[in-house]
Amino acid sequence: MKPAWDQLMEAYTGHATAVVADVDCTADGKSLCDMVGVRGYPSIKWGSPDDLQDYKGGRTFDALKKFADESLKPMCGPANLDLCDDAKKAKITVLMQTSDAELDAMLSSIESAISLVEQTFKDGVAVLDARYKELSANKGPDFDAEVDKLLCCS
Template structure:
């Protein structure tokens, strides 16, 4: 049976879309450890209503399908409005879509382009075993030293250290918000002062002054012409 080129294109696109949907994995706390174990991950944290998320979805679905059979890499979704919300909160997701990658226990922000070619190249180049607690042999001397140091620490001491470091981040974020709010208030006040000054100047007769200046200048010019 022969198909017109347009029909083939439609069927191919539909088939690719079906494969991508079937291959999609959506992570939540319930399956996170099992699905990510032993893998380097590339995750899209999203909200279904987000316009940018909808735009990215077709290419991301293709990428998930391409890596579906990998034993060392995982490309997956995390719905921040559903079962995946705790993962979004845990990883400090504040905007959608947010892309993160790396060791499942130490995700890093993805800063690259978001076309399918750019995402595919990044995934191909980077979704491979990397330095981690489970892959300490892949770490440089600095990272290896840090891991070994933390491994020798008492659990309560280590948890206290984690809390202290996380507090530094939250304090920095709160400080940033406070400073931005202060700057916003200052901007609003300066803008109001500017508008008030402009209104007072204009209300004080600036327009009339300028009109008189023009009138006098034109009168003087006319008088000179008569001479």
């Protein structure tokens, strides 16, 4: 993929509204990668720097170029309110007028809700894992032999 990405960076060098770049997440770029949620390599993120999304398309130059040509353009956001529909413009306007303290409180509330959902999921998996182990232990030593008889050679 690296040659295709390098070719795409070359094609977008000096572009008026789009930047195509790479970041080494194992070196100086690690903090940036952590901040935008890079979990594996190679990862491609796209969109507004304030709201990067995972790219899930092809990894050839042609696929990357087609996606870039169609998608890398100014998007709705605080810097481009004129590109937003009325509903998004209203939401952004409200958020821009919200104090830092209120935004911090909102973020804290969202993070708490996410933590609760994640803990509920982990607890559910633990219950399922315990039940699986119980069922596996109770199937009996002759279970595999009985299954073999039923499936192939009875």
